[in-house]
Amino acid sequence: MLGPYVNGVSVLAGSLGGAMLGSRLSKNLRNRMPMVFGCASMGLGVAMIVKVKSLPPMVLALVLGSILGELVHLETGVQKIAAKTRKLIEKISKPSGDLSHDEFLEKFVAIMVLFCVSGTGIFGAMSEGMTGDPTLLIVKAILDLFTSAIFAASLGYTVATLVVPQFAIQAALYFGAAFIMPLATPAMVADFSACGGLIMLATGFRICGIKQFAVANMIPSLFLVMPLSALWAKYMG
Template structure:
């Protein structure tokens, strides 16, 4: 039973619904201050995951190649295109636009939380770990952060935030179901490098959410797909 996956998706759904409903009722100072805290939390989680790195050259190579692939296929632009297609019908259904009219600012914040909710190292590792061991503690811990993050960002972005629970659930349940096939083919070193790669992306996500630097984090996601094969090859043929 994917308890952690379900709770994590529900946390985004409920957080986004509550935040969008309250909107301006939440004081502006809270809406401005808490994203900085969320960004710091994401960076702290990222640093903690990076510390588990086993093979630095493999992780760095995967990150560079993955980012290049993401840029070439314009992954972030694809997410932005999907967000724009979803935003208008959601606004019509709920008769709410949110508080951000600037398209660039809207997309920067939206893509940041999409990656944080759907593709963070914590979420991916947590789903794989739950699928293999039944331990859902990682995803439940992530759910607390996701709930409050969704609520605060929904006050600015509107009801579109709660729709992120759909791709999030699909991605995490897919990982949960495939865990029995994936993890037996991995080694502790490969998992450590995968976790560290996710940590680097979470660190960049924290900078983006905090408004410090708008890293193209969606374009970095292919690194998560190739980091374990590169780690395996590096450990067996180079190191």
């Protein structure tokens, strides 16, 4: 297992470097580069959405997953953890950036989704688990190095804590790939990709400040889409 470690180190290094530089980075760079990252997220999302095999189960998974996320207040929970983590870190380090509390939470949740449940990370980890090839995660690591540095310049050292859930998710997918992939059909994988693409598209809108989708509440959709896709193919396909 190489990719999850490389990706984790890149996020950690970028976050620490960006937080240390803080306001010394150009304000234009700190303000404009997240727009570029948001645009890239939307582009990758669209590229994943067009892979969809069956629209009904994918849309149903997104709707049911989002309802589940709303019912358990998933985004609110993530925001509370982020706020507590920020306070803890700022007790031992100088606060970075000039974002308000609400702005901090909005951006933190968006980059958490971008780092932890992006299509590149999910498929990269599963691909390495099945083939031993870490290429996709290494490519993601290069992008995450710069992304984490720019966001950490505004959000501070809290961004570095995202290494923990990111590594846990990628490691679980890496070891679980041997069990998941033999049960998954190409159609199920395509619908899974499309569902993740919709979440990445919403994340891009959020990062760019166009529309504040509750992207964390959409995450349960990823656990529902493959079973629903399989049931659709069996009974409706």
